[in-house]
Amino acid sequence: MERISWEKLSWPQVEALDRDQTTIIIPTGAIEQHGPHLTLDTDIYNADVIARAVAKKVGSGNRQRVLVAPPVWWGTSPHHLGFPGTISLKNHTFSEILMDTISSMKPHGFYRFLLVNGHGGNIGNLTASVSQIGADLGISIPALSYWQTINDLLIEVGESEIGGMGHACEMETSLALYLRPEDVDMTQAIIDMPNQPTPWSCIDFRQPGFLNIPLDLKRDSKVGIIGNPLLATREKGERIFNAAVERISSAIEAMADLTKRDLTTSRF
């Protein structure tokens, strides 16, 4: 099996990569409180482990090589700073990390990138960042959040009422029970359903509301959970994980048909 971690290659191995057949995934996430029952690295752990499974799956065919860049551990999590443990970047710091990463790789000819995100609070920044990268570096980079790829499955497996899959919830706790049960303390999990501030402010991975009033978890939750982790199961986590890996892998395989001309702009 070829190596999938960017940082585990030597420079001659990087130099030898086929630029047209190599996709680089950059996982993004957060170090932020996830209630009393999950660990601070939940979002980046999920993004990273999904990215690595995708790299293995796509790379096991012989058409494409997928490498995973060092993950961007921290995200923008000001709404979690009311609980200890959270480490939050400023918006521009997060963007600059992405910009500097791509700027380092681009001069060596790499142009196939995918950002795989595990933290809802990063989404606006990711959109802004890839727009700036396009403007400054001439590379078009898609960014996706893993739960957005499997909305249909989340609706199917979710047993909680809407509001039950928000944060450290039925979905994230199921993933942790499947991927690393030793890091979950279910004795500390409680139902912490959101007070939706308006009928249009839904806080749920399955059905985000259109009136997105920025949260403050200290204000808007009891213990840093939004949802119902008591309905989480290992089996749900396995289905969620496998489905996300499958969907993201098919997205990369579809992107393989795009040429350099499709993913870069000629004025650079």
Ligand SMILES: [Zn+2]
């Ligand atoms: Zn999370």
